[in-house]
């Protein structure tokens with residue numbers, strides 16, 4: 001599909017694919033068992049073994065040297081300063097070209113919450129200059145710590161608090177669901193600093209940049225989708241001391257910061273689901289033309305070809321929404337309603353597309369070999385992470401009632 005994407009954007013995407021074809025994919029193929037057999041991927045506690053972490057770091061660092069890892073990072077932070085359109089294009093490419101089959105290519109562009117991201121603009125020097133090089137080079141990684149056991153969709157309900165003690169803040173609380181949480185070197189932690197304002201939902205939540213080596217910090221792995229290990233964590237803070245100079249942004253303004261970061265995640269997830277849908281549709285279309293039943297390719301049956309057509313319709317709609325959203329963000333608009341609509345639609349459509357693709361594949365569709373179930377699990381998860389579909393519909397309805405009807 002040609003969407004009139006500027007030549008410069010196409011060159012970035014082609015270069016990124018070349019990088020991954022030449023670096024990440026051969027590396028992952030050389031360690032196939034390590035990435036595809038949970039017995040080798042994880043240790044007894046469900047953590048990725050050091051070799052997996054080492055290979056991920058290697059890809060991040062090589063991608064950083066090649067200029068892709070920080071391509072979206074603001075120029076003030078030494079990044080490429082590319083905007084929402086590039087964000088959409090690179091995440092679409094990574095998922096369309098490598099789908100759920102490969103893990104390492106997905107590390108070649110910094111994830112907004114797990115590598116260097118715009119939140120670093122809120123850190124002051126000299127601390128920012130101290131930590132930025134190791135994050136930007138891909139050597140170190142981060143985790144975004146907003147959600148708690150009793151504060152998911154309703155993040156204002158958080159209990160984690162930070163109390164001032166001299167030049168430090170002392171953090172206590174439990175965070176849950178952090179992607180990269182068990183492995184991160186740095187934690188972007190949201191905590192209540194003014195209980196009255198936080199209870200009134202008028203502020204009082206602040207953001208801190210915490211070194212994961214701090215005494216009092218511990219983490220364990222959350223296992224999902226029947227895997228024996230994982231990348232998500234429960235993070236505990238017991239009297240963790242953080243210098244005041246590690247405050248991110250203004251005191252008490254953390255909630256607004258969190259929402260603006262999550263919005264980047266919603267654009268990224270839109271692109272991810274468009275890419276994954278392309279991957280699944282290509283696979284299902286090809287298979288339907290090759291698989292013979294009743295002496296003819298199964299594609300000759302409308303029961304199959306119409307399912308593929310439905311996938312194509314939804315994919316086109318999701319891509320149009322994602323690209324339009326990127327255009328609005330690059331124009332400087334907040335695009336609250338469009339962000340919610342694009343994320344809700346693309347993630348739900350992606351799940352339906354994987355479901356149909358599995359049906360087209362018949363029994364093969366549920367094998368580990370084809371990888372469709374893995375993609376379906378990713379698609380299913382994106383309907384919850386970075387704002388569940390219901391919360392997005394709540395946001396859309398609020399915008400409608402405010403008069404934002406067009």
Ligand SMILES: Cc1cc2nc3c(=O)[nH]c(=O)nc-3n(C[C@H](O)[C@H](O)[C@H](O)COP(=O)(O)OP(=O)(O)OC[C@H]3O[C@@H](n4cnc5c(N)ncnc54)[C@H](O)[C@@H]3O)c2cc1C
Nearest residue numbers: 144145146147152153177178179384385386387388390391
């Ligand atoms: C794989 C994964 C990765 C994640 N990564 C991170 C991360 O890196 N950092 C981080 O901070 N968090 C992360 N999260 C947390 C994620 O943002 C939350 O799971 C999400 O916001 C939903 O919160 P919850 O799970 O507590 O569900 P709940 O808030 O308990 O909601 C349960 C159900 O009720 C619905 N619901 C709640 N309120 C309403 C309402 N008012 N109207 C209608 N329906 C409602 C929800 O939509 C959902 O269907 C991750 C989650 C997952 C699953």
